[in-house]
Amino acid sequence: MKFNLKIWRQKNAQVAGKMVDYVIDNINADMSFLEMMDVLNEELIRKGDEPVAFDHDCREGICGMCSMHINGRPHGPLRGTTTCQLYMRNFTDGETIYIEPFRADAFPIIRDLAVDRSAFDRIMQVGGFISVNTGQVQDANNIPVNKADADLAMDAASCIGCGACVAACKNASASLFVSAKISQYALLPQGRIEAKERVLAMVNQMDDEGFGSCTNTGACEAECPKGISLTNIARMNREYYSASIS
Amino acid sequence: MNKKSTKSGLFSTLIGKKMLMGITGLFLITFLMVHCGINMLIFANDGGVLFNKGAEFMGTNPLIRIMEIVLFLGIIAHIVDALVLTLANKKSRSVKYAHEKPNANSKWYSRWMGLLGTLILMFLIMHLNHFWIVTRFTDHIAHSELDKLPGQETMFEEMKEIFENPLIVLLYVASMVSLAYHLLHGFQSAFQTMGWNHPKYTPAIKKTGFWFSVIISVLFAIMPIAMHLGIIK
Ligand code: HEM
Ligand code: SF4
Numbered sequence: 001m002k003f004n005l006k007i008w009r010q011k012n013a014q015v016a017g018k019m020v021d022y023v024i025d026n027i028n029a030d031m032s033f034l035e036m037m038d039v040l041n042e043e044l045i046r047k048g049d050e051p052v053a054f055d056h057d058c059r060e061g062i063c064g065m066c067s068m069h070i071n072g073r074p075h076g077p078l079r080g081t082t083t084c085q086l087y088m089r090n091f092t093d094g095e096t097i098y099i100e101p102f103r104a105d106a107f108p109i110i111r112d113l114a115v116d117r118s119a120f121d122r123i124m125q126v127g128g129f130i131s132v133n134t135g136q137v138q139d140a141n142n143i144p145v146n147k148a149d150a151d152l153a154m155d156a157a158s159c160i161g162c163g164a165c166v167a168a169c170k171n172a173s174a175s176l177f178v179s180a181k182i183s184q185y186a187l188l189p190q191g192r193i194e195a196k197e198r199v200l201a202m203v204n205q206m207d208d209e210g211f212g213s214c215t216n217t218g219a220c221e222a223e224c225p226k227g228i229s230l231t232n233i234a235r236m237n238r239e240y241y242s243a244s245i246s
Numbered sequence: 247m248n249k250k251s252t253k254s255g256l257f258s259t260l261i262g263k264k265m266l267m268g269i270t271g272l273f274l275i276t277f278l279m280v281h282c283g284i285n286m287l288i289f290a291n292d293g294g295v296l297f298n299k300g301a302e303f304m305g306t307n308p309l310i311r312i313m314e315i316v317l318f319l320g321i322i323a324h325i326v327d328a329l330v331l332t333l334a335n336k337k338s339r340s341v342k343y344a345h346e347k348p349n350a351n352s353k354w355y356s357r358w359m360g361l362l363g364t365l366i367l368m369f370l371i372m373h374l375n376h377f378w379i380v381t382r383f384t385d386h387i388a389h390s391e392l393d394k395l396p397g398q399e400t401m402f403e404e405m406k407e408i409f410e411n412p413l414i415v416l417l418y419v420a421s422m423v424s425l426a427y428h429l430l431h432g433f434q435s436a437f438q439t440m441g442w443n444h445p446k447y448t449p450a451i452k453k454t455g456f457w458f459s460v461i462i463s464v465l466f467a468i469m470p471i472a473m474h475l476g477i478i479k
């Protein structure tokens with residue numbers, strides 16, 4: 001397969017970037033999108049050009065590292081997939097493909113398509129954990145958990161912190177990510193103990209990082225590779241209101 | 247937890263400010279219901295007798311007069327908050343995407359709430375100018391046919407006169423289209439903002455929101471049309 005690629009090239013956060021055109025040929029339909037990028041980079045290196053920097057790690061949809069805004073959507077045209085799970089057969093031969101970094105001021109560009117998502121880490125650092133004293137390993141079933149709540153907490157915990165929700169949102173809001181992280185603890189008895197401090201700290205940090213606010217457009221939920229639900233944002237709001245008035 | 251929250255108070259964060267958006271939005275919805283209910287009295291088609299009674303009640307009842315002030319404060323809060331949030335949101339992505347497919351993941355009217363709201367605001371200014379200013383700040387409007395002084399008109403007559411102009415009718419109808427789309431997103435969005443999302447009730451809220459938006463806008467829109475066409479005498 002042959003593709004016309006329009007790729008964002010930017011040396012670092014200090015200098016301005018621009019879209020650059022590339023043509024790539026002889027691409028196997030069963031290559032993943034990242035493999036296509038690897039082939040492009042091989043060619044660029046052979047020609048003595050700078051390869052395109054992009055993030056990736058597990059290449060099996062679980063780490064959340066691969067990013068890229070492909071043809072106008074985070075992680076490309078398919079629902080419920082990361083870029084590493086996207087295959088070239090999902091495109092048509094000869095198609096023009098726009099490849100851009102996830103854009104948000106809270107995610108500064110490191111180089112080309114690689115962005116710095118450590119804002120998420122800092123949000124986690126202020127509350128995305130439970131405080132326990134280490135010691136003997138406890139019996140897993142010591143604290144009974146309602147099955148329905150356990151399932152919801154598990155769903156929330158499936159967020160891989162990829163940032164597609166931020167990339168898709170017209171306000172670059174991190175509400176879906178933060179609400180998933182707040183929910184995964186808020187739903188469980190172990191997490192209730194620090195629930196109030198957690199939601200206040202994480203919501204404040206989210207603002208401090210420069211993410212926008214939620215306008216309930218639902219773009220995040222539609223683009224989330226893990227199907228994180230908007231109900232988590234409603235839960236975060238409830239938790240925040242009750243924590244801030246009590 | 248190793249960090250105490252830096253700001254305090256419900257409205258210090260964007261989520262808190264958005265809550266004010268939801269509360270004022272829901273309040274404005276209740277106002278729309280009352281307003282539409284009173285206006286429907288024109289459909290009695292009794293030459294405006296019933297409608298003028300309704301208008302007199304709304305203009306003189308002390309509780310309604312207090313609510314009128316609350317209503318103005320509510321609208322102002324809604325607009326100022328909308329401005330504050332929209333400006334904050336505009337700042338969060340300074341370099342735009344070269345290529346975007348927003349329709350793949352969200353509805354256009356969900357993304358254009360600020361514009362739809364601005365159209366509603368422009369309508370409100372025109373609308374207040376048509377009816378509210380004359381009742382409050384002039385003695386042009388009589389409470390009923392009976393205590394009409396020379397040169398005065400009832401609210402009903404004032405309405406008929408204003409809607410003789412087809413351009414005004416068109417502006418009113420177009421504004422109700424903006425209102426419909428504002429509410430199509432806003433009604434269900436306000437519940438989500440307030441945290442009222444529940445698998446059992448949310449589908450019903452969304453359905454109610456859809457029908458409320460359509461019905462209230464259509465009802466408001468047919469009033470000037472019916473007056474213009476002389477269906478209501
Ligand atoms: C009768 C008039 C109006 C009604 C009934 C109304 C209703 C609503 C409702 C229910 C919401 C949803 C709140 C939420 O998502 O939590 C909303 C949001 C909003 N309204 Fe209004 N509104 C009115 C007038 C206006 C005006 C005059 C403006 C602006 C000048 C405006 C701008 C906005 C904006 C920007 C939002 C936020 C949208 C978002 O977050 O996506 N509205 N409105
Ligand atoms: S909520 Fe979804 S889109 Fe957002 S960071 Fe988590 S997995 Fe990615």
Ligand code: FES
Nearest residue numbers: 059063064066084
């Ligand atoms: S590389 Fe790990 S999710 Fe794509």
